Amino acid sequence: MAAEHASALTAVECARRIREGLLTSEELVQACLERIRDTEPVVQAWTFLDEELALAQARAADERQCSGLPVGPLNGVPVGIKDIIDTADMPTENGTVLHQGRMPRDDAAVVARLRAAGAVILGKTVTTECAYYSPGKTRNPWNPDHTPGGSSSGSAAAVAATMVPLAVGSQTNGSTIRPGSFCGVYAFKPTHGLVPRTGVLKLSRTLDQVGLFARTLDDVALLAEEAAGHDPGDPDSRPRARIPFRALAAEEPPIPPLFAFIKTPYWDRTESETREAFAELAEALGGQVEEVDLFPSARAGWEWQQLVMEAEMAANLEREWETGRDRLSGPLRSLIERGREVRAVDYQRALRGIDDTAQSFDELFMERYDAILTPAVPGTAPRGLSSTGDPVFCSLWTLLGMPAISLPLMRGSNGLPIGVQLVGRRGFDSRLLRTARWLIDQVQAG
């Protein structure tokens, strides 16, 4: 395969070819940069990209490869990084004019982990303002008149447009699963705390989670394997053994998995073709799917998500609010204003509710189910760039810190993708990937 097509390779394939001397990282990065030159004028996925810096990293990876020393599993593979995640050699502006030109002193923990695995940090991808509501410049690669979703807009679009095989984003409400669905890629938000958040713009300790994008499940697993790990700078990170995500995701389940199909109280927000597609999927899976009503206590989850997000963002963006609130967007200013009025007793009540509800879901899995099957989004990416779409099918799982993945298995009549979301038990991320693999195989065989 000629180098100019290498940008469309999977990350697993790129890593293999580089390891085996069939491709250099420099060729691969050149191919990605060419692809970006072709598609970026329309897609607008990047907020910072220094070709020379990327190529220098690629050449360093090639040197490591030639040195005979052991190299990491991502050696020479380019990764896009959402611009709320610190990079020591590139600006990190958090999507707000208030942080224009900001140069972090250190790499975020997840960036440092990827670099240690040999990855080339290709550039910084577009985020909405402070990973909240107000969109950046990015367009949906499937149709530039449609939103790519947000807030990890650039990461999802760059992977979808084959500009880069892997990208990192984040999710505080629906910021990974939603753009992943709208852009038709695999989007994985691991269990809360599994990927450390040190050096990621802090909006909400309770809700913030790192998200991962790729074009195959195997690639997502490869990325998760390097991104997950302990960092003492994240108070919710815990020491744990390395998880061999790729090997575990590739295993055959001992018995066919059972899915709990949860429509949530917001099912009526789905478009009719989403409902039809889910009915067909459920029918095709037959006895492996059971519709499960959300238990009543979980219905407060959406309200808690909102309250915790407002209260914690108001606290974490206090400096921005104090020093530059006139340069924040209206929606962000309103959110902070609401957050500043939240009472500590209500905030604590919401936090308590999260713990209790998450435990109830643990029991749901222990008793019977392998994964929850639920929409990722109400339908295909909405037309227009003024909003990034509705996160309602993500909020609860984000709140509870449960691992979630969007699989690009459905398509709307307009040709745009719709994600199928699977949600797993907290801490059982590899099992979720294994179940996802099984579902993909079924759908592709059927």
Place this chain on the structure above:
Amino acid sequence: MAAEHASALTAVECARRIREGLLTSEELVQACLERIRDTEPVVQAWTFLDEELALAQARAADERQCSGLPVGPLNGVPVGIKDIIDTADMPTENGTVLHQGRMPRDDAAVVARLRAAGAVILGKTVTTECAYYSPGKTRNPWNPDHTPGGSSSGSAAAVAATMVPLAVGSQTNGSTIRPGSFCGVYAFKPTHGLVPRTGVLKLSRTLDQVGLFARTLDDVALLAEEAAGHDPGDPDSRPRARIPFRALAAEEPPIPPLFAFIKTPYWDRTESETREAFAELAEALGGQVEEVDLFPSARAGWEWQQLVMEAEMAANLEREWETGRDRLSGPLRSLIERGREVRAVDYQRALRGIDDTAQSFDELFMERYDAILTPAVPGTAPRGLSSTGDPVFCSLWTLLGMPAISLPLMRGSNGLPIGVQLVGRRGFDSRLLRTARWLIDQVQAG
């Protein structure tokens, strides 16, 4: 020694004699019950005591001892339990009429641990109302016209009056160190989370800590060894290896320890004889003591302690407030009312401040000092029973979750005890006990 004097033995000595067949637990518990019959009419340390239940436990311990099976380090040794700590076989009323007759289903984790070590749970000791301000019936054994301190009033007084060698209490502000000082016993509040709080009345996740009382340092170490450990029901408890507190506390420090004498911004609240006693102590220790100013950021600690206590107690006592606020005392009602008005942003700012300040103290220890030397209380126990005294010299260390111990090394001109408080680095509890042992030896030799 006749059994009737056994109540004055140390716990270590009791355990040894029982182990060696020189004393039965039944004789020991009988001796304690006799001592209680004699002194309880004045001291009023107990809120629940069932002699038959205590003796049945003692006989069971004696049977274990005779069975030839291995027995726990506390086999047959009686312990008093503050009445905010759940016991499955005795009521736990939390010092409020709202919980009158409340019978917990399970033992608190710390009670279960002590039972597993063979301890006899002798009875429940008096607490102030919900471990907050309003005193119970207990009087100071040194002079019944004086407060025993609170909120663990009964635990401190029962140990001081040789009714029981060991007792468990708690501290959310000054509830272990203060009554320990006023009653002239050893009072140890280990690092936050080291002793699990599962089954202890939850007032404040951030501030609540279990406290331990004994009449010797060796006994405190023995009790800590059995009380500390992991329980998954306490979100701040972590798995860790068993800490051999007794052996570590008995070790000689490699070089004489260096003390940071911190007067705090509240030094002018101390009585003149406390100031004199500290000046003498510092002089006797010579070069081993350096006066250290509290760094400015720590000065906000007292305000944070108040705000966090109000906000978290308001959240945790919400049901009591909703259903029975007219039967709460005025001070507790006012605290909850203040707590209900705290804003989530201010609450989060205080929590953030705690983390930062605690790290600064970690560095103080790393750089130079073995322990902080500071008063436990402003002076001897105040006359009168309407208040339990001033916790101001405890608040900061409680807030920061640092291990603290009150040593009964000073005496006021009225004959009542004054505690010397040593504070250690978080997680270095055994080193604090070793340093305390060194100080005691110096004072007793001097």
